[in-house]
Amino acid sequence: xxxxxxxxxxxxxxxxxxxxxxxxxxxxxxxxxxxxxxxxxxxxxxxxxxxxxxxxxxxxxxxxxxxxxxxxxxxxxxxxxxxxxxxxxxxxxxxxxxxxxxxxxxxxxxxxxxxxxxxxxxxxxxxxxxxxxxxxxxxxxxxxxxxxxxxxxxxxxxxxxxxxxxxxxxxxxxxxxxxxxxxxxxxxxxxxxxxxxxxxxxxxxxxxxxxxxxxxxxxxxxxxxxxxxxxxxxxxxxxxxxxxxxxxxxxxxxxxxxxxxxxxxxxxxxxxxxxxxxxxxxxxxxxxxxxxxxxxxxxxxxxxxxxxxxxxxxxxxxxxxxxxxxxxxxxxxxxxxxxxxxxxxxxxxxxxxxxxxxxxxxxxxxxxxxxxxxxxxxxxxxxxxxxxxxxxxxxxxxxxxxxxxxxxxxxxxxxxxxxxxxxxxxxxxxxxxxxxxxxxxxxxxxxxxxxxxxxxxxxxxxxxxxxxxxxxxxxxxxxxxxxxxxxxxxxxxxxxxxxx
Ligand SMILES: O=C(O)[C@H](O)COP(=O)(O)O
Numbered sequence: 051x052x053x054x055x056x057x058x059x060x061x062x063x064x065x066x067x068x069x070x071x072x073x074x075x076x077x078x079x080x081x082x083x084x085x086x087x088x089x090x091x092x093x094x095x096x097x098x099x100x101x102x103x104x105x106x107x108x109x110x111x112x113x114x115x116x117x118x119x120x121x122x123x124x125x126x127x128x129x130x131x132x133x134x135x136x137x138x139x140x141x142x143x144x145x146x147x148x149x150x151x152x153x154x155x156x157x158x159x160x161x162x163x164x165x166x167x168x169x170x171x172x173x174x175x176x177x178x179x180x181x182x183x184x185x186x187x188x189x190x191x192x193x194x195x196x197x198x199x200x201x202x203x204x205x206x207x208x209x210x211x212x213x214x215x216x217x218x219x220x221x222x223x224x225x226x227x228x229x230x231x232x233x234x235x236x237x238x239x240x241x242x243x244x245x246x247x248x249x250x251x252x253x254x255x256x257x258x259x260x261x262x263x264x265x266x267x268x269x270x271x272x273x274x275x276x277x278x279x280x281x282x283x284x285x286x287x288x289x290x291x292x293x294x295x296x297x298x299x300x301x302x303x304x305x306x307x308x309x310x311x312x313x314x315x316x317x318x319x320x321x322x323x324x325x326x327x328x329x330x331x332x333x334x335x336x337x338x339x340x341x342x343x344x345x346x347x348x349x350x351x352x353x354x355x356x357x358x359x360x361x362x363x364x365x366x367x368x369x370x371x372x373x374x375x376x377x378x379x380x381x382x383x384x385x386x387x388x389x390x391x392x393x394x395x396x397x398x399x400x401x402x403x404x405x406x407x408x409x410x411x412x413x414x415x416x417x418x419x420x421x422x423x424x425x426x427x428x429x430x431x432x433x434x435x436x437x438x439x440x441x442x443x444x445x446x447x448x449x450x451x452x453x454x455x456x457x458x459x460x461x462x463x464x465x466x467x468x469x470x471x472x473x474x475x476x477x478x479x480x481x482x483x484x485x486x487x488x489x490x491x492x493x494x495x496x497x498x499x500x501x502x503x504x505x506x507x508x509x510x511x512x513x514x515x516x517x518x519x520x521x522x523x524x525x526x527x528x529x530x531x532x533x534x535x536x537x538x539x540x541x542x543x544x545x546x547x548x549x550x
Contacts, residue, residue, distance in 0.1 A: 054121055054122070054144075054329055054330055055099065055121075055330070056078055056099040056100045056121060056122065056326065056330050057078065057079060057099055058078070058079045058080075058081070058097065058098045058099050058100070059073055059078055059079070059080050059081070059098060059099065059100035059101065059102060059124075059326070060080075060081050060082075060083065060094065060095070060097075060098045060100070060101050060102070061080060061081070061082045061083070061102045061103075062083055062084070062086050062091065062101065062102070062103050062107045063084060063102075063103055063104040063106055063107055063126075064084060064104070065082075065102055065104060065126045065315070065318070065319045065322075066126075066315040066316045066318065066319030066320070067319070068316060068319045068320050068323065069102060069126060069319035069320065069322060069323040070082060070323075071323075072320065072323035072324060072327060073323050073326065073327065076327045076330070076331075078100075078326075078327075078330075081098075086107070088108065088110070088112070088113065091107070091109075091113050091116075092112060092113055092116040093116075095113060095116050095117050095118075095120060096116060096117060096118035096119075097118075098117075098119075098120060099119050099120060099121050099122070100120065100121060100122045100123075100124060100326060101120060101122070101123050101124070102123075102124040102125075102126055102322055102323075102326075103123065103124070103125055103126070103132065103133070104125070104126055104127050104309075105127060105129060105131075105132050105288075105306065106132070106288075107132060108132050109123055109132060109133040109134060109138070110134050110137075111134045111137035114134060114137040114138050114141050114143065115137065115141070117141065117143065120141075120143050121142075121143060121144060122143065122144045122145075122146060122326060122329070123138055123143055123144070123145045123146070124146050124147075124322040124325070124326055125145070125146065125147040125148070125322070126148060126151075126315075126318040126319050126321075126322040127147065127148060127151065127152055127309050127318050128147055128148070128149050128151075128152060128153075128156075128309075129147075129259060130145055130147050130339055131259060131261075133145055135339060135340050136419075138340060139340045139341075139415060139416055139419050140410065140416050140419050140420065140423070141410065141416065142410070142411060142412070142413040142415045142416035143415065144329075144335075144338050144340065144341045144344070144415055145338070145339050145340045145341075146322065146325055146326070146329075146336075146337040146338050146339065147322075147337050147339055148317070148318045148321035148322050148325065148337055149205070149337060150205060150317075150321075151309075151314055151317035151318035151320075151321045152308065152309035152311075152314035152315075152317065152318055153205045153206050153209055154209060154313070154314070155308060155309055155310070155311040155313065155314035156206045156209075156257050156308040156309060156314075157206050157209030157210045157213060158213070158311075159257050159283060159304070159307060159308050160206065160210045160255055160257045160308075161210060161213045161214060163255045163257065163281030163282075163283065163302065163304075164193070164198075164214070164253075164255050164281065165193065165217075166281060166302055167253045167255065167279045167280075167281050167302060168190050168191050168192070168193050168253070169188070169190035170188040170190055172302045173188060173299070173302070174188040193214075193217045194217065198211075198214055201239055201240075201262075202258070206257070206258075234261070238261070238262065238263065238264040238267075239262045239263070240254065240256075240262065240263045240264060240267070240268065241263075241264040241267045242264070242267040242270065242271075245267060245268070245270075245271040245276050245277060246276070248276070248277075250275065250276055250278075251275065251276075251277075251278035252276070252277055252278060253277070253278050253279045253280065253281075254268065254277060254279075254280045254281070255280070255281040255282075256280070256281070256282050256283065256284055257281075257283040257284065257308045258284065259284055260282075260284045260285040260286040260287070260288065260290075261286055263282075265285070265286055265292075265295055268280060268295065269294055269295055269298065272295075272298050272300055272301065277300075278300065279300040279301070279302075280295070280298075280300065280301045280302075281301075281302050281303070282295065282296075282301060282302075282303045282304070283303070283304045283306055283307060283308050284306055284308070285306075288305075288306055289305065321337070322337075325337050332348060333348065334348045335347070335348060340415065341414070341415045343393040343394050343397055343414065344394065344414055344415070346390060346391065346393065346394060347394045347414065351387070351458075352391065352394065354458045354461060354463065355388065355391060355394075355395060355398070355439070355441070355458055356394060356395070356398040356414070357398075357463055358398075358441060358456050358457070358458055358463045358479070359381075359394075359395045359396075359397075359398025359399040359401070359402065359441055360398050360399070360401045360402035360405075361402060361456065361463055361465075361479045361550045362399055362402060362441060362443050362454045362455075362456045362465070362479075363398070363399045363400065363401060363402020363403035363404075363405070363443065364402040364403075364405065364548055364550065365402075365454050365465065365468065365479070365483075365485070365548065365550075366402075366403060366443060366445055366452055366453075366454050367402065367403050367405070367406070367407065368485070368546040368547070368548040369452060369454075369468065369469070369485050369523075369544070369546045370445065370447045370452050374447050374448055375407075375424070375426075375447075376403070376426060376445045376446060376447045377425065377426060377427065377446055377447075378426070378427045378428075378429075378445065378446040379399070379400070379403065379421070379426060379427070379428045379429070379443065379444070379445050379446075380429050380430070380431075380443070380444045380445075381395060381396045381399050381428070381429070381430040381431075381441065381442070381443050382430070382431050382432070382433060382441070382442045382443075382444075383395050383430070383431075383432045383433075383439070383440075383441050384432070384433050384436045384438075384439060384440040384441070384442065385436040385437060385438050385439035385440060386434065386436070386437060386439075387438075387439040388432065388439040388440075388441070389432060389434065391432075392430045392431065392432045393430075394414060395430075395441055396418065396428060396430045397414045397415075397417045397418055398414060398417075399441070399443050400412065400417035400418060400420070400421050400428065401413060401414060401417045403421075403445070404417055404420055404421065404424075408420045408424070438457065439457060439458065440455055440456065440457045440466065441455065441456055441457070442454070442455040442467075443455075452469055453467070453468075453469055453470065454467065454468050454469070455467040456479060457476070459476060462478060462479075462480070463478070463479035463480065463550070464476035464477060464478055464479060465477040465479050465525065468485065468523040468525070469487075469523055471515035471517065471522040471523035471524075472515060472516045472517070473513050473514070473515055473516065473525065474513070474514055474515065474516045475513060477511075477513040477525045478511070478527070479550045480550055481510065481527055481528070481549065481550065482527070482528040482529070482530055482531050482547065482548075482549050483525055483526070483527060483528070483547065483548055483549070483550060484525070484526040484527075484528055484532065484545065484546075484547045485523060485524070485525055485526075485544075485545065485546045485547070485548075486498070486523065486524045486525075486526065486538065486541075486542045486544070486545050487521050487522070487523050487524075487542060487543045487544035487545070488521060488522070488524065488541060488542040488543060489520065489521050489522075489543075490518040490519070490522060494524070494541065495512060497541050498512075498526060498538075498541065501537055501538065501541070502526075502528070502532075504537075505532055505533070505537070507528050507529055507530055507531075507532055508528070508529035509526055509527070509528065509529075510527035510528060510529060511525075511526065511527035512524070512525075512526055512527075513525040513526075513527075521543055528547070531547050531548075531549060532547060535547065
């Protein structure tokens with residue numbers, strides 16, 4: 051991947067000091083601010099290349115659209131529901147989290163709430179502080195022999211299962227669903243229907259996200275006794291303005307403390323800083339939630355292939371005669387060296403195709419979403435068997451198709467074929483290039499040479515197609531781009547120039 055340059059990072063929340071230290075030790079300027087309003091963030095964000103947050107900073111589309119050169123939003127923690135990931139992706143900004151740093155702490159708090167619910171510990175402590183000694187009111191229940199259902203057997207769910215086994219809880223209902231289901235605020239996994247199906251008096255703990263419980267349904271279930279108690283660390287709105295659940299006598303609650311341990315914060319702060327530094331240094335990409343395709347762009351040699359993909363995109367865009375919108379793109383990678391690379395090659399080709407076409411700045415993070423937004427259908431495949439790698443791209447413009455095939459040979463980008471004109475020698479994709487479509491004629495080369503001389507431009511190379519029948523594509527290397535292609539009209543059918 052092309053090196054990402056990150057010079058200034060804003061940390062907008064209380065993140066462990068090791069985060070700032072690691073970033074600074076690696077030459078990144080860090081500004082720490084807390085309790086920033088949305089307007090403050092919008093006013094300041096344009097000055098930064100990176101932003102590090104926890105869950106309180108709402109990185110909305112407004113904030114993202116106010117960014118200038120922001121390249122990364124680092125979440126020192128797991129949930130990215132406070133970040134508009136779609137808006138970030140469209141803007142080409144990487145969103146990165148630290149998915150395992152606070153697993154143990156979140157699992158431990160879940161178990162703490164489970165145990166506190168069975169023995170009414172918070173309520174009993176409050177009663178003691180109020181001067182009471184009430185041994186009858188807080189009759190509890192053993193956890194031994196009870197059935198524990200864990201919704202979502204991800205990292206935290208598994209840790210909870212491991213910890214509750216020694217308590218002899220039986221886990222008979224282990225629902226496995228992926229993190230995207232669990233963290234999606236619109237998925238009310240526990241609602242009136244699910245409470246009705248539970249055993250009367252069921253107790254519920256939520257240390258994941260407020261949105262996965264229908265809070266009104268929970269209140270109804272608590273009031274009817276269908277739910278015997280709830281331990282809540284998270285709420286749909288934080289802090290919750292509606293206090294009905296918090297104030298319910300059978301609810302014990304915390305202000306989103308799942309990750310609030312010194313250990314978890316140290317891990318998350320360190321993880322996000324190291325992940326950002328590794329990315330900047332081109333060592334690897336870990337934790338990117340919206341740009342997984344980039345993870346494989348750190349392998350040796352991928353940089354040149356990415357440049358090739360972008361260059362083929364630029365060549366095709368320039369050579370589609372009328373600059374009309376294209377509707378379909380088919381990318382085929384070939385050869386063992388590109389096995390597993392068709393993801394980033396597709397993104398790279400789309401960067402080249404969309405540059406100067408899309409209003410946004412295309413990059414490897416956003417090119418596919420920009421294509422989708424423009425209604426462009428992108429398909430990709432990989433054909434095995436060939437030892438030499440190549441990338442073939444075909445686009446459809448108003449029913450006509452244009453095709454280019456390129457490769458990386460000896461570390462250099464080359465074009466092998468343009469619109470079925472296979473070049474006699476691979477064309478070096480570098481510098482200023484003039485592509486011409488013309489019928490084979492002994493007069494072509496001297497005419498073009500003369501025309502370039504008149505324009506004061508030197509011809510650095512001339513690549514002819516292998517076939518000599520019908521109209522074919524030629525490529526001319528130029529010392530500088532021509533001011534105007536009009537003079538070529540009598541000589542050629544089509545002409546396009548570009549710099550790679
Ligand atoms: O998603 C998370 O990582 C946890 O909910 C913790 O959030 P926090 O970093 O704001 O405490």
